[in-house]
Amino acid sequence: MEYEDASPEVRAVYDDIMATRKIDQINNFWKALASHPPTLRRTWESLKEVMAPGALDPLTKEMVYLAVSVTNSCEYCIASHSAAARKAGMTEEMFGELMGVVGMANETNRLVNGYRVPVDERFKR
Amino acid sequence: MEYEDASPEVRAVYDDIMATRKIDQINNFWKALASHPPTLRRTWESLKEVMAPGALDPLTKEMVYLAVSVTNSCEYCIASHSAAARKAGMTEEMFGELMGVVGMANETNRLVNGYRVPVDERFKR
Amino acid sequence: MEYEDASPEVRAVYDDIMATRKIDQINNFWKALASHPPTLRRTWESLKEVMAPGALDPLTKEMVYLAVSVTNSCEYCIASHSAAARKAGMTEEMFGELMGVVGMANETNRLVNGYRVPVDERFKR
Amino acid sequence: MEYEDASPEVRAVYDDIMATRKIDQINNFWKALASHPPTLRRTWESLKEVMAPGALDPLTKEMVYLAVSVTNSCEYCIASHSAAARKAGMTEEMFGELMGVVGMANETNRLVNGYRVPVDERFKR
Amino acid sequence: MEYEDASPEVRAVYDDIMATRKIDQINNFWKALASHPPTLRRTWESLKEVMAPGALDPLTKEMVYLAVSVTNSCEYCIASHSAAARKAGMTEEMFGELMGVVGMANETNRLVNGYRVPVDERFKR
Amino acid sequence: MEYEDASPEVRAVYDDIMATRKIDQINNFWKALASHPPTLRRTWESLKEVMAPGALDPLTKEMVYLAVSVTNSCEYCIASHSAAARKAGMTEEMFGELMGVVGMANETNRLVNGYRVPVDERFKR
Structure with missing residues (x-):
């Protein structure tokens, strides 16, 4: 849903997104959510x-967002949060290390499952 | 596999783990992997x-590891990397914000799927 | 595999699909499975x-199917079961609420993991 | 965090949960989130x-929540939302059918992946 | 549901399971499904x-089943299919290599996502 | 990153890939990883x-890789490992059976979750 076709309720959200992020276009994600205004707003x-x-800090948050999106195979989210993380200062080197950690975490998560590793006593709550 | 029962090949890995991490016990994860020494070493x-x-930095890496483990529902990994992240400096407030980001990323990843949002032109490669 | 090129065994399944669903075309999903007839039939x-x-009721079942497909990021399944759910009566408003629930469930599933919440005594079996 | 130890901000959320749901105890989930009040409230x-x-309707929403939680292997969420769905009217027969749909959706989602099924023209947006 | 309490329909399935697998006890999985006989039978x-x-061959099938269960973090399934695979001939060495492949596949699946790797022309259909 | 533009470190990996696999082209996966040479090498x-x-054997390993990739919805990985498995000897019939097992494992993994099946005593460690 484009700005010009949007209801006042939707426009108010679009305006707040653009003001908060200091940008002048609305991503397809928000335009899609606008078909159900309560979900857009919430x-x-x-x-x-x-x-x-x-x-x-914002860069750490964007990298965590990207790590989750990569783990979940969300193509759109990977594309948009890669851009956001780079804008927030992520270098190619940082991205390489981030992917290294994400890859190893996904690997060891499964090794733990397969070997049925019991939680160490000192890590229990 | 306990240290005293381990082969020289496995002991060498255990020794390197303890020296690198400046700790004096081996987690159950490594003891489990020791049943297949090439997997342990690699x-x-x-x-x-x-x-x-x-x-x-190490704290960012530990928090990313935790974010992936939470997304994958790996109980052991959540327990051990929560401990590691706290040791590296993660406060309760940082953990709360981390979970906030992980939760929202998992939510919006699915909203993107459900609304079948096309990648914005400027995020394409 | 198109109808005209199909074996009698495959055609029998295609015929039953079209009769049961009161449709006159076979989706790509079934055409793909037809390369292994036992999997198609089963x-x-x-x-x-x-x-x-x-x-x-059928609408509830289609919405549950869609909720799972969205959680699993299955693009084809989201496309075909969105169509099926709409055909069975899902309105835009119902879809919006459905996505709201799916999104929140994916979020809180991870908050539960991260906070390592123990099952309440009264929910145990 | 128990009610008696909670800050006014946390108590206000606990009170609203109990009033909205017409219950007199707080689940472990909310007690866990209370360690980061903004996440609890949001x-x-x-x-x-x-x-x-x-x-x-509420029953449909609870069954969708359960379907997602089952797909994500969230033990706590399965336990609590099974209880909530039964309270909202889910019978053993309805649960059996729900699991049937959830199981088949998880199966066919992967068959679609493996057979690399292209989206049918009429399901495209 | 135990054999002695089961309906003839459920007993028929239990009998077939025991005869097919040449075993004399029914796993908890089937006993749980017996609360909805159509799901049990199907x-x-x-x-x-x-x-x-x-x-x-059966061993390959059991190892594939185990690989999927490990990827999905299904504790029960990992326990039962580890046992089944070992019964079918899986050695400790084979298990170690299996886990190595499962771990690396989970890692590289995410590296592919993160680096947004386009499918090579010769792998397209 | 193409061979001619690559550093000696990256070329050494490309050379080893081509020699080990007896092929004369580098997949897009490795070209993408080459932007972070330590990740490429590791x-x-x-x-x-x-x-x-x-x-x-190599065929079993490729089929397990494919089973994991299908479960994770990794399109690129499914495309490249389908090709690799076929090259290693996977027939259409074997592929059909493989998908049958992968599908059923994904289904029963969720039935186990939903029915909250306790691990049988004899499968415990």
Whole structure:
């Protein structure tokens, strides 16, 4: 749904996205969600809160987002959050190391399953 | 496989793990892998290389590892990498924000799928 | 595999699919499975039984199918079961709410993992 | 975090959960999230909105939640949403059919992958 | 559901399982499915057909089953199919190599995602 | 990254890949990894070790790789490992049976989750 065709409720979200992110176009993701305004509004408000700078900096958050998206095979999310992470300062070297960690985590997660490794006593809650 | 029962090949890996991580016990994960020494050696060498400080700092790497393990529902990995991330400096506040990002990424990954969002032209390669 | 090129065994399945669903074309899914007739037959018989009206109505079943396909990132399945669910009566509003539930379930599934929440006594079996 | 030890901010969420759901105990899930109050509040507000009756009835929503949790292997979520779905009216017969659909969807999602089935022209957007 | 409490329909499936597999006890999996007899019967008939010796031998099939279960983090399935694969001839060395392949496949699947690798022309259909 | 543009470090890996696999072109996967040479080298060395003939033959290993890739919905990996498995001797019949096992494993993995089946005493470690 394009800006010009959107209801005031949807436009308000689009405006807040553009203002918060200092951008002047709306990604296809938000345009798609706009077909169900409550989901658009709720998702944007949650994402805005979660991705705001806090105890973790924006670059770390974007790299974590990318790591999850890569693990879940979400092509769109990988494309958009790769761009966002690079914009936030991720270099080619950092991306290479990030993929190294993501790859090894996915590998060892399965080795743990296959070998049925019991949780060490000192890691229990 | 306990240290005292291990072959010289396995002991060499155990020794390197303890020296590299400055610890004096071997986690159940490595003891389980020791039943197939080539997998033990290869996995350790890869993990050692991937988790070494580089363009990304060790805390960021541990949090990414945790994010992947949470996405994959690997109970053992969540337990051990939560401990490792906390040892590397992750506070309760940072953990809360990390989970916020992991949760939202898992949510939006599926919204993208369900709404069949096409990749924006500017994110294409 | 097109109808005209199919063996009698495959044609019998195609005929049953078209008669059961009151349609006159065979989806690419079945044409692909036809390269291994036992898988074609078995999959169709199972699907026919599982998707038949019963204690759950066909629309509910199609929405559950879609929810699983979205969670698994199966593009083909999302496309075909979105169409099937709409044909069975899913409105845009229902789809929006469905995606809301699917998204939140994927989010909270991971929060549960990350926070390592123990099962409440009263939910145990 | 138990009610008596909770801050006013956390107590307000606990109170709203108990009032909305007409229950008098707080699940372990919310007690765990309470260690990061913003995540507790945001998750509850989203879940409350998403699970409220709307175009889909509460039972359908609970069954969809369960279907996703089963697909993701979230033990806690399966336990709690099985209970919630039964409370909302899910019979043993309905559960059996639900699992039938979830199982077949997970099976056919992979057959589609393996056979690399192209999306039918009429299902494209 | 135990044999002595089962309906004739359920007993017939139990009998066929024990006869086909030359065993004299029923696994918890089948006892659980027995609460919905159509799912019990359908699942057993499909599994019996799929796991029968054919172009692939039983050991290969059990190892593939185990590889999928490890990838999906299904604890019960890993336990039961590890046992079945060992009974069919899987040695410790074979298990070690199997896990090596499963681990690397899970790793490279994600590297492919992260690096957004386009399918080589000669692998296209 | 094409051979002619590659550094000596990257060329050495490309040369080893072509010599080991007796091929004369480099897949897009390796060309993509070449943007981070340590990941290229490490991934190739691990893959070379894991896929070498051992207690399991190369065809079995390729089919397991394919089974995991199908379960993970990795389109590129399915395309390249289907080709590799066929080259190693997988017939259409074997592929059909392989997909049958992969499909059923994905189905029963979820039935186990949904029915919350406890591990049988004799499968415990």
